[in-house]
Amino acid sequence: MNEIENSMYYLSHLERDEQWGIVCTTVGSQSCGPDEKYPVNTHPSAYSFSRTGRVLDEYQLVYITSGQGWFKSDSTKLLRVCEGNMIIIFPGETHMYYPDEDSGWNEMWVGFKGGKELDRTIGSFFDRNSPILNIGISDTVCDIYGRLLSLASSERLATQQAICGFVHALLGYVYYKVANSSISGNKNLSKIQHAQMLLRAGATSGISPADVASKLGMSYSLLREQFKLLTGISMSDYIIRQKINLAKTLLTSSDKSIKEIAFETGYESISRFCCSFSQNVGMTASAFRKRNRH
Secondary structure: OOOOOOOOEOOOHHHHHHHHEEEEEEEEEEOOOOOOOOOOOOOOOOOOOOOOOOOOOOOOEEEEEEEOOEEEEOOEEEEOOOOOOOEEEEOOOOEEEEEEEOOOOOEEEEEEEOOOOOOOOOOHHOOOOOOEEEEHHHHHHHHHHHHHHHEEEEEOOOOOHHHHHHHHHHHHHHHHHHHHHHOOOOOHHHHHHHHHHHHHHHHOOOOOOOHHHHHOOOOOOHHHHHHHHHHHOHHHHHHHHHHHHHHHHHHHHOOOOHHHHHHHOOOHHHHHHHHHHHHHHHHOOOHHHHHHHO
């Protein structure tokens, strides 16, 4: 097992930093070898480890880059943790994690907290009942942790804002990895991607989901089911989204009239275009043009 540098940083922040919406509390990395006591380093009392569990008032993302072990929390039974897993710790949850004695492990972590908006964001995309995320060994994720450690070691002006920018990037990339790994084994994935291409290209020319199914040699019911499963949106809504996106571009970058844009985006009448645009954008096409023209 290749060792990583043992580093721990516990960061202070000002009241002004909280206005950023998120503050970083800790960044670190450590290597625990086989038969070595865990944790390797002594942590502050608020972060001390115990086999009976601990509770934090923050989120943590703990990335295991080598070795294996175990995790348990209020919301889960004892779960296996392997190389390439990301553990997400939720505030207020009693939890514990540790490596196998015969393997040890390498880990990197970052802790952060914010207000209700951060809680809503995390809660919308991550589930405390499924805290072990299999993202594999990722150079991108390792690079982000490296940047976090470098920034934490300097703690210059606006370090909190710079670190939290990378925390947002880490959250987004982890979700990207999880979302795509869950569909990578789907045998219909390539056909759904082809369907997206056909719908984008033909959105304004009247292509229908049934036309796409015929071109792909799939039954319409199967295509409709798999498209919604893998993209989270129906084919009809996908076509509308393409039309509205094109309309937005034309409204802000051309002098074409609303009527011309309506027909260019494949609507049969200006009234249908205006109704669809308002429903999907939340304002009229004229108001959108006025607001975004420059």
